[in-house]
Amino acid sequence: MAKFTSRFPELGFYCCDEFHRFHNGEFSTEKECEIKVLETLADVVRVDEPKSEEAPKPKAPAKKSSSK
Numbered sequence: 576m577a578k579f580t581s582r583f584p585e586l587g588f589y590c591c592d593e594f595h596r597f598h599n600g601e602f603s604t605e606k607e608c609e610i611k612v613l614e615t616l617a618d619v620v621r622v623d624e625p626k627s628e629e630a631p632k633p634k635a636p637a638k639k640s641s642s643k
Contacts (some may be wrong), residue, residue, distance in 0.1 A: 577610045578603045578623045
């Protein structure tokens with residue numbers, strides 16, 4: 576589920592010919608078309624992190640070069 580916040584408490588937007596509105600500056604959705612529209616709006620910020628398919632791998636420690 577994608578969660579978004581807006582600096583305007585009742586911001587509205589259209590997606591697929593339907594009007595949607597933020598409530599108290601928050602909006603949650605699982606629909607891909609709504610997520611794409613929301614990510615393009617200037618006054619909207621996504622507050623959850625999109626799920627990545629792979630977990631980030633830990634980096635190997637850097638090897639020190641020996642100076643002789």
